[in-house]
Amino acid sequence: MTLTPYCTVEDVKDISRVTHKKIGLDKATQPEKLDEILSKWILEATALINDYTNNPLTSEEYTAQETKYYVYRNVASRIVANMCALAAAYKSHSVVKINDWTIGTIPSEIFPLKIKQELDNYKSESTGNSLGFGILTVKGRGIFNENRDKIG
Structure with a gap:
């Protein structure tokens, strides 16, 4: 199955203002x-x-x-913008400051809960089958024989 992209490279560039330099690429040698x-x-x-x-x-x-298209396009653009920001942060990972002894890490969440919540109206929940038939497996410790006497 081929994915149809929900946004374009230009959408991402518009929202993120990403450049070759920001993510550590040399535009002269790698223009594409x-x-x-x-x-x-x-x-x-x-x-x-x-x-x-x-x-x-x-x-x-x-x-x-229509609406769903624009929501998906916006969310996809922002996810990729988050990827760009993370790539830029990883490129210039100097987070040490003079006389600052706190330790922090670069947040790596590209698809945070707030963005997911924007998609909640479009979630398709699966509801089991129409037969109402399910399987429950319970596992215990050890091995039992057919009389349920523990043998291992």
């Missing part, structure tokens, strides 16, 4: 590398949205460009 990385991250963001909602955009929704 930034767009390649962003395109890959856009597909990853699209997959994250699909996995979270279990309700991908249909081709009709993509073409109609």
